[in-house]
Amino acid sequence: MQLTAEQQAIIATSGNCKINAVAGSGKTSTLLQYAATRPGGARILYLAFNRTVREEAIRRFTTAGLSQVRIETAHSLAYRHVVPQYGYQVRAKGYLTREIAELLGLSVAGEKHGAYILANHIGKFVSLFCNSSAEKVTELDYTETVRDEKARGFVRTHYEQIVQGTRMLLGKMDKGQIECTHDFYLKKFQLLAPQLPFDYILFDEGQDASPAMLNVFLRQPAIKVIVGDTHQQIYGWRHAVNALESVPFPALPLSASFRFGPAIARLATQVLQWKGHLGDQPLIDIKGKGSPSEDQSTATIARSNLGLLLAAIRYITDNRQVQRIYFEGNINSYTYADDGASLYDVWYLCNGDTGKVRDPLLRSLGGETELEEYIEKTEDAQLGTLLDIVREYGNEIFDLLRRLKTLHIGDDRRHEAEMIFSTVHRSKGMEYGTVHLASDFLSESRLERLLATKKEELATPRLNEEINLLYVALTRARRLLYMPEALLPKDHRPSVEIRVVRALPEVQEAAESPGGSRDKRGSSGTRAARERTKTPFQEIRRAHKNAYEAWSAESDAELRQLFHRGVPLSELAGHFGRNKGAILARLRKLGCFGES
Numbered sequence: 001m002q003l004t005a006e007q008q009a010i011i012a013t014s015g016n017c018k019i020n021a022v023a024g025s026g027k028t029s030t031l032l033q034y035a036a037t038r039p040g041g042a043r044i045l046y047l048a049f050n051r052t053v054r055e056e057a058i059r060r061f062t063t064a065g066l067s068q069v070r071i072e073t074a075h076s077l078a079y080r081h082v083v084p085q086y087g088y089q090v091r092a093k094g095y096l097t098r099e100i101a102e103l104l105g106l107s108v109a110g111e112k113h114g115a116y117i118l119a120n121h122i123g124k125f126v127s128l129f130c131n132s133s134a135e136k137v138t139e140l141d142y143t144e145t146v147r148d149e150k151a152r153g154f155v156r157t158h159y160e161q162i163v164q165g166t167r168m169l170l171g172k173m174d175k176g177q178i179e180c181t182h183d184f185y186l187k188k189f190q191l192l193a194p195q196l197p198f199d200y201i202l203f204d205e206g207q208d209a210s211p212a213m214l215n216v217f218l219r220q221p222a223i224k225v226i227v228g229d230t231h232q233q234i235y236g237w238r239h240a241v242n243a244l245e246s247v248p249f250p251a252l253p254l255s256a257s258f259r260f261g262p263a264i265a266r267l268a269t270q271v272l273q274w275k276g277h278l279g280d281q282p283l284i285d286i287k288g289k290g291s292p293s294e295d296q297s298t299a300t301i302a303r304s305n306l307g308l309l310l311a312a313i314r315y316i317t318d319n320r321q322v323q324r325i326y327f328e329g330n331i332n333s334y335t336y337a338d339d340g341a342s343l344y345d346v347w348y349l350c351n352g353d354t355g356k357v358r359d360p361l362l363r364s365l366g367g368e369t370e371l372e373e374y375i376e377k378t379e380d381a382q383l384g385t386l387l388d389i390v391r392e393y394g395n396e397i398f399d400l401l402r403r404l405k406t407l408h409i410g411d412d413r414r415h416e417a418e419m420i421f422s423t424v425h426r427s428k429g430m431e432y433g434t435v436h437l438a439s440d441f442l443s444e445s446r447l448e449r450l451l452a453t454k455k456e457e458l459a460t461p462r463l464n465e466e467i468n469l470l471y472v473a474l475t476r477a478r479r480l481l482y483m484p485e486a487l488l489p490k491d492h493r494p495s496v497e498i499r500v501v502r503a504l505p506e507v508q509e510a511a512e513s514p515g516g517s518r519d520k521r522g523s524s525g526t527r528a529a530r531e532r533t534k535t536p537f538q539e540i541r542r543a544h545k546n547a548y549e550a551w552s553a554e555s556d557a558e559l560r561q562l563f564h565r566g567v568p569l570s571e572l573a574g575h576f577g578r579n580k581g582a583i584l585a586r587l588r589k590l591g592c593f594g595e596s
Contacts, residue, residue, distance in 0.1 A: 003033065004254075006252070006253055006255065006256065007026070007029075007030050011033055011034050011037050013250070014223075016225070016250070017249050017250050017251070017252055018225075018226045018243075018244050018247055018249040018250070018251050019225065019226070019227040019252050019253070019254060020228070020230055020244055021228065021229055021253075021254035022231075022254065022255055022256075022257050022268075023232065023286075023475035024257035024259025024260060024290065024431065025254040025255070026258055027204070027227050027228075027254060028060065028204075031046065031225070031227065032061060034202070035061070035066055035069050036064065038199075043070075043198045043200070044069045044070065044198060044199065044201075045069075045070045045071075045072065045077075045198040045200070045201045046070065046071045047072060047201065047203045047213075047217070048071060048204055049073070049428075049429070050073060050429075052429070053073075053204065053429055054072065057071050057204075058071050074186060074216075075182050078185055078188070078189035078190075079185060081189055081192070081194055082185045082188050082189050086176070086188070088179075088180045088185060089176070089179045090179060090181070090182065090185065091180070091182075094123065094181050094183070095169070095181070096340050096361075097116050097123060097361055097378075098116065098119070098340075098360050100120075100122055100123050100165075101116055101118070101119035103169070103172065104168055106119055106122075106161075106165065108158065108161070111154075112373075113364065113365065116374070117154060117377050117378055118161060118165065120380065121146075121151075121154070121162050122162055124142070125142045125163070125166040126166050126181075126183070128140060129166065129187070130181070130183035131186075131187075131210050131212055132211050133190070133211040133214070137163060137166050137167050138163070142155065142159075142162060142163075143156060143159065146379065147379065148376055148377075148379050150377050151379045154377050170184070174188070186210070186212055186213065187212055189212075189216065190213070190216050193219060194216065195220070195221070196222070198220070200223045200224075200225070201217060201222045201223075201224050202225045203225065203226040203227070204227055205227075205228050205232075206226040206227060206228035206242075206247070207229055207231075207232055207243065208233055208235040208242075209243040214247075218247070224249070226247055226249065229244075230244045230245060231272050231284075231468050232428075232471070232472050233464075234424060234428070234465055234469055235425075236461060253285075255287055256289045257286060257289065257290060257475070258290050258291075259290050259431055259478055260288050260290045260475065260477060260478055260497070261288045261290050261497060262288040263288065263495035263498055264474065264475065264477060264481055264497055264498065265286045265287060265288025266286075266288070266495075267474060267483075267489070267498060268474060269284050269285075269286050270492060271470055271471050271474065272284050272471055273489075274444050274467050275464060275467055277444075277451055278464060290478060292479070293433055295432065295479060297415070297417075297433045298420065298434040298435075299420040299421070299427070299430075299435050299436070299476065300419060300420070300436045300437075300438060301422050301423070301424060301427050301437055301438065301473045301476060302422075302423055302424070302437075302440055303423065303424055303438065303440045303441045303469050305385050305423060306385045306440070307423075307440030308438065309334060309389060310392075311438045312327075312404055312421050313393075313400055315419055316403060317569060317584070317587070319418075320592075322418050322419070324409045324413070324416050324417050324418050325404070325407045325409070326409055326413075326417035326420045327408060327420075327421045328421070328422035328423075328426040328427060329422075329426045330408075331408045337385075341361065341382075341383060341386065342358070342359070343386050343389060343390065343401070344358075344397075344398075345359045345362045345363075346362070346371070346387055346389075346390050347390045349362055350371075350390050368387075371383070371387060375387065392580055392581070393579075393581040393584070394579060394581035395581055397581075399584075399588070400584065420432065428472065431476050431477075432476055432478065433478050433479045434477065434482070435473070435477035435481050435482065436482040437470075437473055437474060437481070437482065437484060437487065439484040441466075441470040441473065441487055442463075442467065442469070442470060443486050443487050444489055444490060445486075447463065447466075470487065477497075479497070480497060480499060481497060483499070483501065484500075484501055485501065488500065551586055555576065556590060559586060559587070559590070560590060560592060569584070
């Protein structure tokens with residue numbers, strides 16, 4: 001391959017270094033060439049971000065004749081060193097809130113559902129400790145991670161119980177009394193202070209490094225190379241740290257992207273310059289050197305699960321002939337919270353049909369009001385997202401999800417999809433010929449309004465990560481990018497590669513309060529978002545003036561006409577004074593959408 005001057009400079013370096021690589025700049029190819037030019041017999045470890053990246057790296061390094069390079073993820077490396085030695089049994093997923101409450105025999109006097117709320121915070125504190133570089137639980141202050149005032153009040157009141165429960169749960173895993181989590185054995189690995197038998201260690205995606213794994217990495221005597229993109233840090237909610245900013249190694253750039261051309265490069269630069277609102281203007285130089293791509297794949301990328309589901313619903317409503325769609329990570333992962341609750345459970349609970357709620361925790365709640373109280377006291381972003389969707393679509397949820405699942409194709413047919421749907425977090429490391437952005441990202445005008453409020457919870461790191469989310473999403477595009485008008489930078493110049501589309505008001509802006517919680521799929525569960533949709537089923541009429549009025553022949557004809565004209569679902573709902581679920585139900589009745 002023809003190396004750039006920047007790549008040649010990296011390969012020529014002989015000591016520790018950090019590489020700041022813009023999206024699509026060929027960092028894996030650069031690391032491959034770096035490994036190929038090390039002295040014969042050199043022991044090299046390549047740390048990949050996740051299993052998918054690891055498998056691709058194994059394929060590429062092996063094809064290049066570099067099979068001697070050991071390729072691991074942080075967890076696979078830790079597993080080999082810890083699990084067999086200590087005889088641990090590992091859980092596929094973490095412990096659910098109800099499981100923690102049962103395992104620890106939790107109870108809280110005078111607090112409705114207090115045991116579950118307590119267990120939720122214990123689970124989060126365990127995650128915080130396992131991902132940190134701290135040696136003891138007591139070195140950390142969990143309260144600092146809690147933003148919602150109701151949740152913070154609960155944590156302050158019951159802090160000693162939370163600390164005790166955290167230590168008890170970790171102790172049970174350490175003694176083998178219960179299965180350990182993936183985070184636990186990674187933490188154990190770090191606390192063992194291992195000395196790894198390698199001459200070179202290449203650490204990929206350093207901007208989202210776990211403090212625990214970064215601690216292991218920095219302790220090694222090997223020559224260390226850490227690579228990433230300081231502007232692609234989007235895992236702060238998982239306690240990741242931007243090692244590219246904190247590691248005191250000489251810095252080298254990879255500023256040319258071979259994924260896209262000058263127009264998208266210029267747009268990406270303009271978006272990142274929004275960080276000037278937060279303080280010092282970053283020095284950014286992204287060169288778009290991508291050649292015209294034949295990639296025909298098309299994807300819709302959203303910031304949040306809610307934004308993605310709404311985009312998917314609009315897509316199948318506006319494109320009735322579509323036959324194949326694909327969700328990165330499988331569609332079911334977008335309808336279940338990590339704690340086990342499903343969209344259906346939330347719907348049954350809000351409808352008062354608790355007998356059909358499968359999740360024990362949700363079944364213990366008396367209804368929608370208690371669910372919302374639980375969400376506020378635990379900052380459970382995923383449940384907040386599910387509740388938002390239920391309130392927006394009501395009884396239509398079942399038919400909509402059924403149709404989405406019918407159209408969804410398997411992994412082996414992904415290349416046949418007419419549209420691929422993904423959140424930003426699931427699209428990390430991916431690229432597509434054409435990308436459509438949902439409108440639930442932070443815009444520059446919204447950023448300015450948020451900063452004008454000067455609210456304490458709108459911390460700079462959170463706003464910085466909101467800008468990163470938009471940057472990561474738009475740089476997945478190789479050929480064409482469809483950008484909501486509201487998200488365009490003020491100084492944007494029109495181009496053939498970037499198509500401007502009208503922003504859809506139907507998507508709740510998850511970035512309205514970036515200080516709010518967000519889960520690993522980018523779900524929004526902020527209190528502000530929930531307040532805007534605080535509409536118990538019995539109060540729907542108050543929010544939608546025509547909710548229960550009969551449809552007339554004239555209104556049916558108008559609905560048909562507007563629908564076939566391509567008017568967005570949100571505008572139809574506003575025009576007719578009904579919620580989106582009611583509009584969809586009527587369209588189905590009229591034979592315009594789905595089965596009549």
